[in-house]
Amino acid sequence: MKISVITAFPELMRSYAASSVLGRAVSSGKLEVRIIDVRDFSHGAYRQIDDYCYGAGGMMLMAEPLAEALESASGWGKPYVVYPSPQGTHLHQELVEDLSRKEHLTIVCGHYEGIDERFTQKYVDAEISLGDFVLTGGEMPAMAIIDAVSRLIPGVVGSASSVTEDSFYGGMLDTPHYTRPAEWRGEKVPEVLTGGDAKAIERWRRRRSVERTLERRPDVAARAGIIPWLSGGAYVVEVHY
Amino acid sequence: MKISVITAFPELMRSYAASSVLGRAVSSGKLEVRIIDVRDFSHGAYRQIDDYCYGAGGMMLMAEPLAEALESASGWGKPYVVYPSPQGTHLHQELVEDLSRKEHLTIVCGHYEGIDERFTQKYVDAEISLGDFVLTGGEMPAMAIIDAVSRLIPGVVGSASSVTEDSFYGGMLDTPHYTRPAEWRGEKVPEVLTGGDAKAIERWRRRRSVERTLERRPDVAARAGIIPWLSGGAYVVEVHY
Numbered sequence: 001m002k003i004s005v006i007t008a009f010p011e012l013m014r015s016y017a018a019s020s021v022l023g024r025a026v027s028s029g030k031l032e033v034r035i036i037d038v039r040d041f042s043h044g045a046y047r048q049i050d051d052y053c054y055g056a057g058g059m060m061l062m063a064e065p066l067a068e069a070l071e072s073a074s075g076w077g078k079p080y081v082v083y084p085s086p087q088g089t090h091l092h093q094e095l096v097e098d099l100s101r102k103e104h105l106t107i108v109c110g111h112y113e114g115i116d117e118r119f120t121q122k123y124v125d126a127e128i129s130l131g132d133f134v135l136t137g138g139e140m141p142a143m144a145i146i147d148a149v150s151r152l153i154p155g156v157v158g159s160a161s162s163v164t165e166d167s168f169y170g171g172m173l174d175t176p177h178y179t180r181p182a183e184w185r186g187e188k189v190p191e192v193l194t195g196g197d198a199k200a201i202e203r204w205r206r207r208r209s210v211e212r213t214l215e216r217r218p219d220v221a222a223r224a225g226i227i228p229w230l231s232g233g234a235y236v237v238e239v240h241y
Numbered sequence: 242m243k244i245s246v247i248t249a250f251p252e253l254m255r256s257y258a259a260s261s262v263l264g265r266a267v268s269s270g271k272l273e274v275r276i277i278d279v280r281d282f283s284h285g286a287y288r289q290i291d292d293y294c295y296g297a298g299g300m301m302l303m304a305e306p307l308a309e310a311l312e313s314a315s316g317w318g319k320p321y322v323v324y325p326s327p328q329g330t331h332l333h334q335e336l337v338e339d340l341s342r343k344e345h346l347t348i349v350c351g352h353y354e355g356i357d358e359r360f361t362q363k364y365v366d367a368e369i370s371l372g373d374f375v376l377t378g379g380e381m382p383a384m385a386i387i388d389a390v391s392r393l394i395p396g397v398v399g400s401a402s403s404v405t406e407d408s409f410y411g412g413m414l415d416t417p418h419y420t421r422p423a424e425w426r427g428e429k430v431p432e433v434l435t436g437g438d439a440k441a442i443e444r445w446r447r448r449r450s451v452e453r454t455l456e457r458r459p460d461v462a463a464r465a466g467i468i469p470w471l472s473g474g475a476y477v478v479e480v481h482y
Contacts, residue, residue, distance in 0.1 A: 015256035051420040055434040055442040060418050063425045087414045087457065093374045117417035118428040130371050132461070133334045133389050140388050144381040148374050173328045176358035177301050179292040184304045187359040193296035201296040212328065220373070 001100070001153055002032045004073040005142050006066060007109040008049060010037040016143050025156040033146070034073065041068035053113050063116035066108060070123055079106035081125045084141030085114060086134060088127030091145065095128070099145065100152040107145060109138030173217060175208040242341070242394055243273045245314040246383050247307060248350040249290060251278040257384050266397040274387070275314065282309035294354050304357035307349060311364055320347035322366045325382030326355060327375060329368030332386065336369070340386065341393040348386060350379030414458060416449040 005013050017026060017033045025031040042049045042065050050059045073079055080102040089095065099105055108115065108124070120127070130141045150156050178189040192204045213221045246254050258267060258274045266272040283290045283306050291300045314320055321343040330336065340346055349356065349365070361368065371382045391397050419430040433445045454462045 009260065012257060012260040015260075016253060019250065019253040019256075054419045054421075054423075054430055056418065056446070058418075060420050062420055067426070087453065089457075091372050091374050096374045113418050114415070115418075116420050116425070118419065118425055118430075120417075122426070122428070130385060131332050133332050133337045134392065135385065135388050136392050140381070140385040144371060144376065144385065147376050147381050151375065151377050174355070176361075177297060177299075177354050177356075178295045178359065179301050179303055179357050180295075184357070184359055185308070185363070187363070189295055189359075205297070216328065216330075
């Protein structure tokens with residue numbers, strides 16, 4: 001998979017591309033990431049990439065440098081262009097899976113008041129938001145999208161099970177997890193988890209998962225359809241409060 | 242304001258703290274950010290910070306190194322502890338405003354299957370999610386939270402108007418924005434925006450904002466209460482489709 005990022009703040013994106021989990025994916029050749037500095041496509045004596053917003057004040061990125069930056073990335077195949085913006089669709093796991101199947105994902109990072117709407121209309125395939133809050137630019141969402149997408153590439157996360165057993169794959173919130181020591185600062189790990197009865201552990205995890213989802217995210221419980229989770233039997237009564 | 246970040250991947254967080262907008266906030270003294278490497282609080286010959294999950298497999302962060310890392314940050318005043326996790330409350334602008342009023346925000350980054358639930362129960366004040374998608378760790382959400390919070394600190398973003406005029410402050414999605422040139426690759430800026438009639442511009446912006454919100458995020462329109470937006474008069478009919 002290939003990912004291009006068009007940004008006016010390339011250093012942060014470059015240190016991200018070189019770091020941690022993503023660094024391993026990149027160095028193993030499973031993922032190619034190219035950071036494109038929009039300033040390389042500026043024009044005139046002042047190397048301008050932004051200008052005042054018509055009728056509103058505030059600064060925004062101009063269409064031409066972004067378009068030229070995008071055209072420079074076309075050697076990697078037709079880009080699927082994502083523009084992170086608070087006006088976009090909320091990112092969710094199905095959309096992440098969708099993006100992970102693109103051959104060449106290109107993320108255009110806005111700043112200030114955003115980017116010229118004519119660029120968005122002409123080139124952007126998906127406007128994506130991380131949620132109803134305001135960020136200084138598109139770099140954080142770009143990193144979050146790359147992180148979420150890259151972990152679906154086989155071999156990037158340690159084992160397939162750590163992808164498939166994660167939150168939301170069953171449609172419910174994840175259960176609480178515990179590790180050693182069995183007693184820590186007076187608090188013990190729930191006995192069932194250290195008991196070695198695999199069926200009892202599975203029952204406990206499902207029950208906690210359903211309980212948690214009902215407590216914290218009833219919307220998710222509704223979406224997931226709680227019925228298949230309850231069909232196993234005995235724990236139905238326990239979660240039915 | 243003070244922000245501590247407890248992480249097993251300190252380099253990325255350090256390059257973030259030194260970069261772009263946040264770097265300016267930090268160097269101007271308006272924000273102090275401390276990156277705490279959880280490995281500095283590991284024990285034993287192997288400097289272990291993670292271990293197998295009871296009853297599930299997968300690796301997770303142990304409670305003791307996290308607790309000691311947290312205690313090491315207490316010199317900055319009582320921390321308000323945020324743990325980014327897919328099981329948390331979705332981040333939204335009101336929550337960001339809330340966090341921006343904390344004296345000492347501390348973000349604990351999980352990895353793998355997460356962190357020991359006993360640590361969460363004992364120390365975490367808020368479990369916060371960026372949305373229903375899975376990331377490799379808490380570093381991306383930590384950066385997004387810091388970015389969103391720090392831009393509310395007076396003087397961090399260029400002008401107060403760029404904070405207050407942004408998306409969601411009026412409860413609606415932002416309007417499209419345009420900048421020079423007035424004609425770009427055959428596409429013109431909407432005439433009203435270049436005309437200089439401030440009232441007409443304001444009317445156009447409100448109408449597009451309401452239209453966009455109805456098209457893309459009817460949930461937001463419902464939450465914002467569309468009535469005050471329509472009370473201005475003439476454009477009511479135009480958006481009422």
